[in-house]
Amino acid sequence: MSKNLLIVESPAKAKTIENILGKDFTVVSCKGHIRDLPKEDNAIDVNNNFIPTYIIPDDKKQVVKELTRLAKSASDVWLATDEDREGEAISWHLCEVLGLDEKKTKRIVFHEITKPAILKAVQNPRIINRNVVDAQQARRVVDRLVGFKISPILWRKIARQGVLSAGRVQSVAVRLVVEREREIEQFKVSSYYKITAQFKIKDASGKQVLLKAELPETFSQEKDARQFLEKCIGAVFTIEKIEVKPAKKSPAPPFTTSTLQQDASRKLGFSVAQTMQIAQKLYEAGKITYMRTDSTNLSDTARQAMGKQITEEYGPKYWQERQYKTKSDSAQEAHEAIRPTYFDVRNAGDTTDEKKLYELIWKRAMASQMSDAQLERTIVDIGISTQPEKLQAKGEVIKFDGFLKLYIESALDDEEENEEETILPPLKVGQTLDLKQMLATERFKRPPARYNEASLVRNLEELGIGRPSTYAPIISTIQQRGYVVKENREGELRPFRILTLTGPAESKPNTLTAITDKEKTGVEKAKLFPTDMGRVVNDFLVKHFENIVNYDFTANIEKSFDEIAHGKKQWNKVIGEFYYPFNETVEHTLKTAERETGERMLGEEPQTGKPVVARLGKFGPMIQIGSAEDEDKPRFASVLPPLTLNSITLEQALELFKLPKEIGVYEGKNMKVGVGRFGPYVLHNNKFYSLPKNTDPLLINQEEAIAIIEAKKEAEANKIIQSFENGAIQILNGKFGPYIKAGTQNVKIPKSKDPKTLTLQDCHDLIAETETKQPATGKQAKVPANALQVFENGSIQILDGRYGPYIKANGKNITLPKNADPKTITLEECKQLIAAVSSGGKKTSKKTAKS
C-alpha cells in the first residue's frame, strides 16, 4: 500500500506521472471538476452574499467514491491539479469532498509533464490559494446568473421554438457572426482597374521568359485606365532602378488550441470539433502533449530534444533555440504548447486524419526552433517614356531556407492568395524592355470575410472570451441553438472588364481591345451564417443587455476576478456590484420589453391589397398575408433556407403561396410538392418524401421528384438486413451500426456477431439479454403536481390549470364543462368529452366559442 496519493485532472497525465514518481506514489485523476452548481434556479443565494450550493453530479459520483477510498488509506494527499483558476478550485473542491485538511494537504503545480519539473514540484508544496478559488467561484456565479436570468427572458419574449439561450460567451459569439453578416450586406461593391504588363526578356541561359510588372497605382474608372494604356502605345520602357534588399522570415510559435484549430481548418479542412477529437486520440496514445492550452511555452527538455533532432537531421545551421511569449492577456498558461512528446517520431496516429494532424503539429513545433529564412527581395522600377508613372517588378529569392525547409509545403496551400514571388531574370539599369502586352483588369474590393469556425475562435480568443476547453463546445452550441448555420455557397458569375494593349512586335501590334469576361464570386465553404433567429435574439440582447453582450464585458470582469485572485477584492462584493444593476435590468426587461419577432413589412398583395409581413412565428420564420383582425383568416407560409426573413422580397414571399402544387405523375399517381412541418416534401401515393435541406420546393420538377422517391425507396431497402415474423423483428442498418428492432425496442448487436447470419432465435436471445440488463421501469406517464385525477396509467389526466380544470389526453387539452366536478368525474365521462371534441372538429368549437 502506498503512502502518497497524488491527484491530477487528466487520466493520461496520471499514467505518465506515476512512471516518473515511482512506487511511493499512487497517481490518479479526478477527471476535471467533481462538483458544480445544481441545475436548479436557486443554486446561488442572492440574498445572502451569493453563497453557492454545490453538488456532485451523477457522472462524478463514481470518481468521488474511488478517490475517497484511496484518500482514506493514504497518509499524504497531493493535489496536482492544473495551475490556473479552475485547477485551484478543483483542488479546493477535492479537499471539501474528501474531507481533507487544507492546512495539511500538499498543493503542487507544474506546467509540463517532465521529470525535472515534477520532481521540483514535489519538493515545493504549498497550500491551496483561497483567493484564486474565490476568483473561480466569482466566475462561475457570474456565468450562472447571466445565463439563467437572461435565457428565460428569451423564452418569454421571443419564442418557445427550439431552446433559446444566452450567455456571457455564446451571445458574443453570435453577435460577432450577426454583425459581420450585416457589414457584408451593407458593403458597397466598388471596382478599380489594375495595370499589369508582361515584357519579353532573355534569362541567363538565353531562353525567352516573361518579366511581369505592375503599376502600384490603380484607376477607379475604365476611361482613365484606357487613357493610361493608350499613352503607352509606342512608349519606350526602360529599367531605371534595381533595389535589392535582404529580408528574413521567422517561424510561427508552436501550436496552442486556437492556432491548431485554425491551421487544421485551413490546411486539412477539419472542423474545430474534429480537430479536438483527433488531437485527443493522439494525446491519449501519448504522442502529443495536452491539446487544451493557451501557452506557447516549450519545456527545456523539449527544446533540447528538438535542438538535437534538428542538428542531426538538417545540420547546426538550421537550429535556433527560441522561447515564445504568449500574446494573449487572458492566457493562464497551465500547460505547455501543443507539441510531439518525442521528436524522433516522424509519424504517429492510427487513422489518416490522426497522421495528418500529427505531422502538422510536428512540423510546426520543429520549425519553431529553426533558423530564420534569409531572403533577397528585389524591386525593379520601369520607366515609361510617355508618362511619369513607373511600373514595378518584384522578385524574391530564398538565400537560406531555414525553417521553410519544414514549413514550405504548408505555406503553399495557405488560404490567402499569395502574391507570386518569383525569381527575376538577370536585369541591369538602363536596359530597355520589349512589351508583350499590357492589361487593365477590373478588380473588386472585397467585403469583410465571413467567419468559419476557426476564425471565429481566433476572434473570441483575441477578445479574451472563452477558454481552450470551450472553443469547440461554443461553436457547436451556437449552431445547435439555431443561431448560426455552417454552410457552403455556390457563388455567382460576375462580369468584369479587361482592356488589352498588345506590344509593338506582336501579331496585331499596338492594338487596344476591350472585352467583358466573367468570374466566380461569393463562393463560400463551411462558413458561418446567422439565422433569422440568431439575428432576432442578438438584436434583443443588444437592445436590452448591451452591457453584457458588449465585447468588453468579459475583459472588464476578468480584471475584477484578477483582483480577487490577488486578494485585493472580496468576491461577493464584486458579484454584488454586478448583480444589483443587472437584476434591475432583468426585471425591467421582463415587465416592459415588447415581443421580438423581427417583423418586416414587405408590401401589399396585388390582388387584395392586404399587407404582406415577414416575421418570426411560433414555428419559425414565416410570411403572413392579412391580419388577425380581418374578416377572413390570415394566410401563412413558412420561410425556408436559403430564403431568410431578412432578405426575402415581396415577389419571393408571394411565390410561397403557390404551394402545394401538382408537379407530375409517377407510377400512375399524382405528385404534389409542398412545405410541411418538417420542411419541403413530395407527396405521392399518400406517402411523404422529404426534400433535401435548402432545396427550393418551387423549382422541383417531375424528374427530380421521381429521383427523390426512388432514392428513398432504395435507402429503405438497404436499411433492412434481415426481417423475421412479417417485419415484427428486423435487423436494420442504423446510424450507429446494425441493430435489432423489435416493435419499439432497439437492441444492440455485439460486434462479434454477424448481423447477416443472425437467426430469429439469436435475436430473441439478445432481446431477452438486454431486457434483464435494464428491468422495465414501467411506462407510466409522469403525474404532475397539479393532477386532480389520473386514469389509464396516466394517459388521461384531470389537471388544475391556471384557467380552471381540464382534461389532458393524447396530448390534447379539453376544458371541462362548468357543471362537471373535476374530482368526481368518471373515466367514461372523460372519454365522451374527448370523443365529442375530436369528432366535432376544432374549428366549429372555436366559432361557437366566439359567437
Add this chain to the structure above:
DNA sequence: CAGTGAGCGAGCTTCCGCTTGACTT
C-alpha cells in the same frame, strides 16, 4: 410526422469550464 401561426393550463429548457466515457438508431 406533413400547410400549424394567440386562446393560455404543467413542466421542461438555460450558463461556462474542467475532464472522460456511455450512449444513441
